[in-house]
Amino acid sequence: MIEGKLVRLRALGSGDLEHHVRWRNDPEVVYWATGGDPLFGPVSREAVAGFHEARLRDNPRSEATFTVEDLADGRAIGMADYRDLDPFTGQATVGITIGERDRWGGGYGSEALELLAGHLFGACRLRRIELETWSGNERAMRAFRRIGFVEEGRRRAAVRVGEQWYDGVLFGMLLEEWTARTGRT
Template identity: 65%
Template sequence: MFAGNLAGDPLFGPVTAEAIRTGFDTMLRLPPRESAVLTVEDLAGGTVIGMVDYRDLDPYAGVATIGVTIGEREFWGRGHGSDALRLLMGHLFGAYGLNRLELDTWSGNERAVRAFTRLGFREEGRRRSAVLVQGKRYDRVLFGMLREEWESPA
């Protein structure tokens, strides 16, 4: 499945194929009104190269947390993650009528920070020195986007 990577979320970490299957089986049973995991495919070859997800969807507050992982290194930097997030954002702001989406990454994941910013997310804060990767500490960077920012990008 996905190769381990240091550009993504270090909390995802190296996992076994069995752990991935168990995790997906569990996630597929979750009610889609609360959370879902969707695969990201390379359209040219139909290969699964990653996933996007949403979780902690609160229909009353109009908020959800989203995430993206492109696990296959050869597909990094080609816009697949941004495209997948854009589609997910449109679905959540549109079909679910949410007011706010949020996500986070670690400060060492500079590609994600740039991609989230290009998509219109704003950095809203940091949890200083909250992530440990290969013995080095990084900040957890928090991002948010409001419906009106999505509807009328700057």
């Protein structure tokens, strides 16, 4: 368990299934998380249950999903994850979704992402983490920059949202940038 001032990241539990099914089938959550990519939703309860069972059974070191809980009331409000952790290169890809819309814009996702970054740079001894969003998700890009992520590149017109194309935007953060910003390693 990793705890901040607003949220805690805890291991994925069997009780999280219903929340994840609801978030993965909320069109507005899917829109902001993926640009509305139909591969990400709607999804069946069985598909999410299969994902949960695999994560609970096979929690390999190269990936993990955490439930984001609001410390004020213990409510599950989202999920954060890392994947493709490569101990040789010291890199991983991270992701964050706040599924409860009433928690959007309150700093919950930013703190969850900061806690995850601190864990990966500290406990996992990584050198670099990255994440990606689409160029229409300006709120996410502002949050990533505020936390210390740097825009590293764009895949032009790579994300289709309705009939419009947006860039896929890659952000990264290095251990030395994290250390300079937070004073922690």
